[in-house]
Amino acid sequence: MFHRESGVFKTTYGADMALYPLPIAKWTIIALGVIFVGIVPFTVHEYYLSILNLIFIAIVGALGLNILVGYTGQISIGHGAFMSVGAYTAANLAVKLDLPFWLTLPAGGLMAALIGVVVGMPSLRIKGLYLAIATLAGQLIIEWTINRVPAISGGAQASIEVGRPSLLGFSFDTQGRLYFFLLFFAVLAIVATLNLVRSRIGRAFVAVRDQDIAAEIIGINIYRYKLLAFAISSFYAGVCGVLYTYYFGIANYEQFQLIVSIDYLAMIIIGGLGSVLGSILGAVFVTLLPIVIRILMENVGSLFFTAAEMANVISGLRLGVFGGLIIFFLIVEPEGLNRLWRNIRSYFRVWPFSY
Amino acid sequence: MAATSARRIAAQQGDSQLVVEGVSKRFGGVVAVQDVSLEVPRGAIVSIIGPNGAGKTSLLNMISGFYKPDNGRVVLEGTDITQKKPSDIAALGIARTFQNIALFSGLTVLDNLMLGRHVRMKSGVIGSVIYWGMAQKEDIAHREACEEIIEFLKLQDLRKQPTAALAYGLRKRVELGRALALEPRVLLLDEPMGGMNQDEKEDMARYILDVNQERGVTVVLIEHDMGVVMDISDRVVVLDRGRRISAGTPDEVQRDPVVIQAYLGTGKGGERT
Numbered sequence: 001m002f003h004r005e006s007g008v009f010k011t012t013y014g015a016d017m018a019l020y021p022l023p024i025a026k027w028t029i030i031a032l033g034v035i036f037v038g039i040v041p042f043t044v045h046e047y048y049l050s051i052l053n054l055i056f057i058a059i060v061g062a063l064g065l066n067i068l069v070g071y072t073g074q075i076s077i078g079h080g081a082f083m084s085v086g087a088y089t090a091a092n093l094a095v096k097l098d099l100p101f102w103l104t105l106p107a108g109g110l111m112a113a114l115i116g117v118v119v120g121m122p123s124l125r126i127k128g129l130y131l132a133i134a135t136l137a138g139q140l141i142i143e144w145t146i147n148r149v150p151a152i153s154g155g156a157q158a159s160i161e162v163g164r165p166s167l168l169g170f171s172f173d174t175q176g177r178l179y180f181f182l183l184f185f186a187v188l189a190i191v192a193t194l195n196l197v198r199s200r201i202g203r204a205f206v207a208v209r210d211q212d213i214a215a216e217i218i219g220i221n222i223y224r225y226k227l228l229a230f231a232i233s234s235f236y237a238g239v240c241g242v243l244y245t246y247y248f249g250i251a252n253y254e255q256f257q258l259i260v261s262i263d264y265l266a267m268i269i270i271g272g273l274g275s276v277l278g279s280i281l282g283a284v285f286v287t288l289l290p291i292v293i294r295i296l297m298e299n300v301g302s303l304f305f306t307a308a309e310m311a312n313v314i315s316g317l318r319l320g321v322f323g324g325l326i327i328f329f330l331i332v333e334p335e336g337l338n339r340l341w342r343n344i345r346s347y348f349r350v351w352p353f354s355y
Numbered sequence: 356m357a358a359t360s361a362r363r364i365a366a367q368q369g370d371s372q373l374v375v376e377g378v379s380k381r382f383g384g385v386v387a388v389q390d391v392s393l394e395v396p397r398g399a400i401v402s403i404i405g406p407n408g409a410g411k412t413s414l415l416n417m418i419s420g421f422y423k424p425d426n427g428r429v430v431l432e433g434t435d436i437t438q439k440k441p442s443d444i445a446a447l448g449i450a451r452t453f454q455n456i457a458l459f460s461g462l463t464v465l466d467n468l469m470l471g472r473h474v475r476m477k478s479g480v481i482g483s484v485i486y487w488g489m490a491q492k493e494d495i496a497h498r499e500a501c502e503e504i505i506e507f508l509k510l511q512d513l514r515k516q517p518t519a520a521l522a523y524g525l526r527k528r529v530e531l532g533r534a535l536a537l538e539p540r541v542l543l544l545d546e547p548m549g550g551m552n553q554d555e556k557e558d559m560a561r562y563i564l565d566v567n568q569e570r571g572v573t574v575v576l577i578e579h580d581m582g583v584v585m586d587i588s589d590r591v592v593v594l595d596r597g598r599r600i601s602a603g604t605p606d607e608v609q610r611d612p613v614v615i616q617a618y619l620g621t622g623k624g625g626e627r628t
Contacts (some may be wrong), residue, residue: 012495013495013498013499017498192484195483195484195485196480198486199482200469200473200478200483200490200493201478201483203462203466207473209461210458210460210462211458211460213453213457214457214459215459215470216421216440216441216442217441217445217457218471218473218474218533219446219537220442220470222442232480
């Protein structure tokens with residue numbers, strides 16, 4: 001309803017190329033800023049803050065995967081493993097060398113980027129399903145390696161405990177404090193991605209996705225850009241893994257198994273491939289869905305089942321409903337939540353004077 | 356045309372910008388191109404004609420680096436580009452369009468043109484992520500160059516349209532625009548008028564002449580419409596079954612009995628097939 005171009009005239013190319021070229025953008029950002037910085041962290045219960053924190057982390061990972069899959073058109077089923085690379089890199093550096101988060105975080109990202117490029121090498125020769133299987137192999141190899149090499153995984157349980165991140169003596173040790181920590185990185189990731197995809201590099205990614213032969217003919221080295229997409233995407237995944245580690249206070253390979261890779265693919269497919277807003281919506285959706293289903297099950301289910309039966313019923317039904325809802329959403333709008341949002345927006349664009 | 360005759364003189368003086376020396380290409384047992392040479396004078400419009408399967412597109416593919424010739428070499432302004440990658444050849448100033456339009460269908464007309472300027476831009480990953488500052492300044496500067504092309508090709512009202520939604524003739528025009536955005540020194544056009552109606556063909560012929568005369572871009576053209584070819588070309592090269600069977604000015608080629616027999620047929624009124 002607020003998205004209206006009518007009466008907005010741009011006089012410079014800069015204004016026309018702004019991230020959100022309508023004047024309402026300023027107010028949208030201020031409103032979101034007030035809500036997420038000024039209101040939410042001080043009024044919402046700690047439990048819900050912890051859920052929001054999970055969403056922030058998921059946003060970082062989903063954005064990264066969408067750069068690779070949505071924008072560059074290369075598939076990866078290895079992103080869970082890239083997260084674990086970041087997580088274990090950061091955990092080792094934090095524990096063994098006692099480094100602060102502002103060093104372990106980029107270090108985890110860079111290590112994941114390095115591994116990501118290696119796993120992405122097959123993309124130079126193969127596409128589609130074949131690439132999916134190649135990255136799946138990458139996922140399994142990384143999982144196995146971390147699990148079996150004590151120097152990385154820190155012993156029998158393959159898990160390393162880390163302390164809460166702290167900055168200048170201020171420790172982010174509660175959910176309320178972690179909220180600000182994670183919100184910062186989620187916003188940073190969103191802005192960085194928005195800029196990336198509208199710039200020279202982002203356009204080249206889309207060119208590789210849409211027409212790789214034509215991309216080459218206009219001077220884009222497609223091999224370099226495919227690997228670059230893997231590097232950037234894995235960097236996000238690595239950072240996401242580090243954030244998980246600080247959030248849970250532990251790096252554990254079980255948090256980053258194949259199912260996590262699939263979850264993140266689900267996020268960007270449900271949210272919308274090749275869309276920043278879609279990555280965010282998908283991250284929110286996939287993170288919230290199991291939680292909402294569980295709460296519903298607990299409330300509604302208690303009418304039909306005894307407490308003892310509940311545990312079984314919930315765990316089974318949750319997976320079923322989760323899968324069913326994903327299928328439902330994909331049938332209703334195959335292009336994802338982002339498209340749904342745009343349809344609503346364009347309906348209200350000329351409302352109430354359609355036609 | 357006065358300008359044409361001036362270029363013809365330059366052509367006769369042997370100032371060749373692009374030289375193809377005896378290239379051959381085999382695919383298994385099929386000889387696509389055999390020992391073909393081509394000299395493209397600076398500022399000329401050179402047309403390559405020939406029946407289907409004569410090896411015209413294969414020849415372009417060797418110039419733009421998609422195929423590596425089995426023999427022979429390709430030289431641009433004294434630099435041997437035979438073994439270079441297509442993206443490096445583009446950076447040296449050879450742009451091209453495709454027989455089957457190859458636009459980036461998910462992007463707008465403007466973004467397609469901006470992509471055409473990829474090799475002229477420098478922003479790296481860090482600059483792009485930060486954006487405000489260097490990358491933005493660069494984007495705006497290059498946007499101006501793209502707007503100039505949009506104006507030249509009269510695409511103003513389409514700049515924010517996704518190219519997938521455009522009509523066929525317009526997509527051909529956008530593809531020409533994307534090639535021009537590269538600021539090419541040599542422009543390779545593979546059937547720019549294929550599938551167009553007469554009006555669209557005339558528009559496209561006018562654009563090609565303007566590109567050549569106003570922007571000083573050398574043009575190598577594959578085209579089946581003999582009327583257009585004979586009108587706008589300075590030189591015509593005729594291929595048949597992978598071999599060069601004739602070359603010269605349009606008049607010379609039209610009179611060449613070998614051409615008439617192999618390409619235009621032996622019947623009367625053979626100027627058009």
